[in-house]
Amino acid sequence: MPASIRPARRGCIATLKGARAPSAGVPHPWLAVLIPLVLLTGCGRKPREYPGRALFLGAFCVQCHGENRQGTKQGPPLKQLTRYWTAESLLGYLADPAATVETNPRLKDLSYLYPALMPKFNMSDTDRRELVRFLLEVDE
Numbered sequence: 001m002p003a004s005i006r007p008a009r010r011g012c013i014a015t016l017k018g019a020r021a022p023s024a025g026v027p028h029p030w031l032a033v034l035i036p037l038v039l040l041t042g043c044g045r046k047p048r049e050y051p052g053r054a055l056f057l058g059a060f061c062v063q064c065h066g067e068n069r070q071g072t073k074q075g076p077p078l079k080q081l082t083r084y085w086t087a088e089s090l091l092g093y094l095a096d097p098a099a100t101v102e103t104n105p106r107l108k109d110l111s112y113l114y115p116a117l118m119p120k121f122n123m124s125d126t127d128r129r130e131l132v133r134f135l136l137e138v139d140e
């Protein structure tokens, strides 16, 4: 397989973007063959991708929590979150982190270790739910 159509780390979307003709800006005619092929062979067998992963990478979470959720000087690691959170409680926290910190002693202690509080992000309910699913179901 040429490098341009090798499945990319972040999944099928990146794969298809990478397969565009660089100069013309118009997809090659062979994409009509290639896309179903890639979907059948590579992407079809991939483990389920979480839309929340892209949100996590795109919404600045990585700046403080790290690309692999390993934590940075600005924010704690985001691992084994099911020990502390249900989907509902985590939704509530993401909707209003500062208010939750006030009522949650563990988070309050955690917040003292970092220079700034976890900010509040404006996003749709759907996006927040996807983010929560990714945070609770994926722990790599």
Ligand code: HEC
Binding pocket: 056, 059, 060, 061, 062, 063, 064, 065, 074, 075, 076, 077, 078, 081, 084, 097, 098, 101, 107, 110, 111, 114, 115, 116, 117, 118, 119, 121, 131, 135
């Ligand atoms: C400016 C840095 C910063 C950014 C950006 C940030 N966080 Fe945080 N986050 C923190 C800090 C600091 C804490 C510790 C508790 C607190 O301050 O609320 C935290 C705590 C958390 C926790 C709870 C961790 C635990 O141990 O229970 C989760 C979950 C979380 N963040 C998710 C996110 C997500 C999702 C995003 C992106 C939408 C994000 N954070 C963006 C700094 C950040």
